[in-house]
Amino acid sequence: MIRFENVVKRYGEALALGGVSLEVAQGELCVLLGPSGCGKTTLLRLVNRLIEPSEGRIFVGNRDVMDLDPVELRRGMGYVIQSIGLFPHMTVLENVGVVPKLLGWPKEKRVARAREMLALVGLEPKTFLNRYPRELSGGQAQRVGLARALAADPPILLMDEPFGAVDPPTRARLQEEFLKLQAMLKKTILFVTHDLEEAVRLADRICLMNQGQIEQLDPPERLLTHPRTPFVERFLGESRALLVLELHHLFELLQPLPGSLSQDGLPVLSLSATARDALSQMIAAGSDRALVQNEAGEVVGEVWMSTVLALSKGARFSGDGRGGAFLGRPREGAG
Numbered sequence: 532m533i534r535f536e537n538v539v540k541r542y543g544e545a546l547a548l549g550g551v552s553l554e555v556a557q558g559e560l561c562v563l564l565g566p567s568g569c570g571k572t573t574l575l576r577l578v579n580r581l582i583e584p585s586e587g588r589i590f591v592g593n594r595d596v597m598d599l600d601p602v603e604l605r606r607g608m609g610y611v612i613q614s615i616g617l618f619p620h621m622t623v624l625e626n627v628g629v630v631p632k633l634l635g636w637p638k639e640k641r642v643a644r645a646r647e648m649l650a651l652v653g654l655e656p657k658t659f660l661n662r663y664p665r666e667l668s669g670g671q672a673q674r675v676g677l678a679r680a681l682a683a684d685p686p687i688l689l690m691d692e693p694f695g696a697v698d699p700p701t702r703a704r705l706q707e708e709f710l711k712l713q714a715m716l717k718k719t720i721l722f723v724t725h726d727l728e729e730a731v732r733l734a735d736r737i738c739l740m741n742q743g744q745i746e747q748l749d750p751p752e753r754l755l756t757h758p759r760t761p762f763v764e765r766f767l768g769e770s771r772a773l774l775v776l777e778l779h780h781l782f783e784l785l786q787p788l789p790g791s792l793s794q795d796g797l798p799v800l801s802l803s804a805t806a807r808d809a810l811s812q813m814i815a816a817g818s819d820r821a822l823v824q825n826e827a828g829e830v831v832g833e834v835w836m837s838t839v840l841a842l843s844k845g846a847r848f849s850g851d852g853r854g855g856a857f858l859g860r861p862r863e864g865a866g
């Protein structure tokens with residue numbers, strides 16, 4: 532558990548955080564989101580005491596971080612940053628083993644752990660253990676960074692734009708794998724990003740910040756469908772209607788096949804595809820329905836365009852007063 536109580540941070544006259552209170556529950560992935568300079572990194576670094584508060588208190592597992600030795604405190608949490616921070620003169624094995632070594636683990640245990648962690652982040656240990664960081668692609672280096680952060684099995688992970696430096700397809704793959712890992716490991720995670728799409732994909736809750744304050748703290752769907760302030764609505768922008776569709780899978784939206792309608796030329800999607808996938812395939816095929824098949828390839832039902840559009844109803848951009856005009860109206864009887 533991480534708790535901020537009325538935290539203020541000043542740099543000289545400038546106010547970077549203006550009284551932030553936030554509690555991240557054990558096992559929760561909380562994303563700090565917001566425009567450049569809003570205070571995300573400052574808030575994150577207060578947790579491992581790379582920065583100290585001007586006022587207020589920060590608790591980690593009910594202990595005030597200011598009462599803890601900073602070195603001990605940092606050993607208890609993994610820290611992953613965009614520039615990765617791998618030591619260039621150390622091999623992957625040595626990099627992943629940095630904290631275990633500091634904790635006094637014997638060599639065999641460190642090697643075994645490094646192998647296990649590399650496999651966990653999708654890198655073949657035999658191929659990568661003895662490489663140097665310069666011999667890795669950006670995505671591989673990012674995975675090593677994550678393996679290193681996880682090596683000593685810390686309950687807390689602090690992640691600052693960890694996937695920021697890789698190309699979009701690699702980024703999407705890393706996000707997907709990271710979510711699977713988190714489902715297994717259930718770490719308490721503070722994750723900084725300025726990318727709304729990344730926040731929506733990953734977060735249990737999004738903490739949207741503006742000028743050193745929390746504007747809204749909510750699960751992604753709630754944030755997208757119920758923006759509390761004009762700032763939040765502007766920040767989310769028009770894409771929020773589409774993003775909401777990513778949060779719904781076709782198994783939730785399935786309707787029985789009517790039998791009487793033709794199935795010719797309809798797109799076919801899997802049960803685990805999202806409503807957003809279905810929408811783009813229906814648009815591409817020029818149809819208002821899509822078929823849904825199970826893992827065995829049997830068609831088990833269909834999804835209607837009107838159902839998909841109804842999902843995004845609460846999330847349509849109304850920043851210019853047009854209400855829900857830009858996506859058109861759902862068909863009658865939708866959803």
Ligand SMILES: Nc1ncnc2c1ncn2[C@@H]1O[C@H](COP(=O)(O)OP(=O)(O)OP(=O)(O)O)[C@@H](O)[C@H]1O
Pocket residue numbers: 542545546547565566567568569570571572573574725
């Ligand atoms: N060491 C420092 N000295 C003075 N001002 C600082 C310092 N570090 C940060 N700031 C200021 O504090 C504010 C918050 O910075 P912070 O790095 O936390 O923002 P951020 O939301 O992480 O931004 P970005 O997405 O651009 O990294 C900014 O206005 C920044 O200029």
